[in-house]
Amino acid sequence: MPVGGMSQTQVQSQLQAQLQPHGSMQGYDPGSFFCEMLRPGEPQHPTLTLLLSRLASLPIESLRRRARDAERDLLDRGITFTVYSDATAIDRILPFDLIPRVITPGEWHQIETGVIQRVRALNMFLYDIYHERKILKDGIVPADLVLKNAGYCQAMVGFDVPFNTYVHVCGTDIVRDETGTFRVLEDNARTPSGVAYVVENRHMSLRVMSDLMTSLRVRGVDEYGLRLHNAMAEIAPAGVEDPQVVVLSPGIFNSAYFEHVFLAREMGVPLVEGRDLTVEGGKVWMRTTSGLAQVHTIYRRIGDDFLDPDAFNPDSMLGVRGLIEAWRRGQVAIANAVGTGVADDKAIYAYMPRIIKYYLSEEAILPNVDTRICAEPDALAYTLDHLHELVVKPVAESGGYGLLIGPHASKTELSEFRALLKADPANYISQPTLKLSVSPTLCPDGVRPRHIDLRPFAVTGKDTWVLPGGLTRVALRAGTLVVNSSQGGGSKDTWVLAE
């Protein structure tokens, strides 16, 4: 593929010259995938060149020793998630790959503005569907898709939240295709996880790869707790001078408990469970050594259904009875707001470019993955014609249930799915199979290209701030595109370079 006046072969040969015979990058070949380190066709950023030469000059044994140190360190520090099976609980680490993923200032500008735009649109959309429902009346998004969505919360109708912010913390999953174009894969507008790893991965880099970072201008990630606390204070009930913020966790047995600890510690606020809180006299209180103390903002890490047995799941032991009523009366703030799940639904995702345009009169700065909404005749026709090369997803379900991956499907499966699709086209969207970008990753056979994605975190009170960095997840198995930690995924430190 000729790009920017230099062919892939030329780039490769230039690279090979850089890669010293015994260096760690020996035999690295990203093929036709977009490599985040080599950047085919782009003028090399001086920092990337320097980083690559430092990396290439390291013996692979040195990288392996550092990787072992890092793994030991993560276990010792208990930076783990707990996997429960039968009677045993095993603490697992999210594997850390010590070769960082680098984002240039120009790229970051696009991601940052793109994420801010998207969060704005999500919040405007949520305000609208819980108030006038203009976007539904104007026929931009089908009303049924929103109003009959499992994430749509009746209790939110007509209820106002401070600054009309519903999604206070948003994690936007972004991938990069073979042309190097960033594309949004998914919005996480409920309780996105992973920000603790962004910060811990940086600390790990500083511990085991400090020589690699020397004198490089990488933007810091330590500000997250402060920014989050400020946003939580902003949304507290009006007139409270020094609002009490808490992090509400389901408890130590939750697999993301480490992240809850991290959030509380970084904000300097108590980490509470439902049993530590009570609603009395219409206000929310926490049980302290000196009696009840009022709570003004709850950053909750518990799903909507479990927040309040009076309002939602009556069997929930994790929540606080009467919390939603106190919230509706303006006595406490809850972040993220209840009922945001409708906005990060797969069905709504397909409409996001139109939603952005509708509210902001702007094109999406970060495009979606090309998504066809099968409810629309043209899209259905295209999908049926190209079934063997597309991924088709049902919109109502989640977790890869009832999903068709065209290139991997048999003739029988394809024809069966064709029938399903024709019977209920509105239930499906289709997308091309993605060629995700790759990043050099330490593997058993050397440093090899592995697919990655990116989840930046946006914090919104009055305004939106995006943490410069994000969680880069990496699919550690060769050939696989699945970056999820449950399926052999790991993570990398993400370096946003300063201007």
Next chain:
Amino acid sequence: MNAIAKPHKVHLIARHAEGMIWLARYMERIENMARILDVTNTFARDADDTRNWLSIPRINGDLAEFYKKHPEATQLTVGEFYLLDSDNYTSVQAFIAAARENARTLRALIPTEMWLQINVFHGRIRALTVADITPGHFTAVCAMLKDGAQAHTGITEGTLYRDQAWHFYMIGRYLERADQTTRLLDTRFHSLAPQSDAVDADIDAGQWNALLRAAAGYHAYRREHPSGYNAQEVASFLLANTAFPRSVGLNLAQAEWHLTQLRTRYFLRMPAALERLDALNGMMTHQNVAELAGRKLSPFLDYVQREIGSLHQDIVGTFGG
């Protein structure tokens, strides 16, 4: 004119205060168990081996549980029961698991270094096997346990922020130390003192050594009483001495200081606990111990143990549920 901003009030979740007490207590229990096992292994290998090893389940009130699993008390069976058996809730396995669970609950509150050390220590204890408790390794395992518990104590001293949470932690530590010393004294005294009121009877000096060494008080005792052993003086040393770090009296006095600090600095009122502690403290005098020596000592020690249990309840009951 700008008003001076009110200082930010830092609250302590009641459940976390209780967690701090328990964290300290479990870590103390590990050290204490290691001390007793080590001393029994090293200094009490004389005529009556079984009786010596059996004294450990007796101290802990575990005789019934112990005999359910083991026919007789030997270094190996007692070692297994207390070092490896995670089903036994008085084993170091159970202690470290409980300590770690409390530390996990408190992880947003305690320094990273404290958590890290507990987590690593937990891994080390969990990895113990039968091979580690054979005669050739027994002392090394006890030393590892003592080192780990003392590293914890040192890290806590050097890094734990000294606000309310610290006071609760320290109360837990001192209550546990006081409790453990009464248990040690109770059983050992029981087996050492002859079954009469004649407390100055001739008792094997090696046995007194073992008792004092288990409490890390041997050398200090020698310095205070160079002429020899006397049951009443040993009891007084362990109960009423105001300089010995594991004496019941000293630990209760320190717990009282922390309770008073919580009252004066944080306005936490725990009248029941303070009253009980004050009364108990008043009993830890040389004169009182001298009067109690002999047969009356054992019921007194039982009473002190019950009172320490009640103190714990008084404290957590003040702000609990």
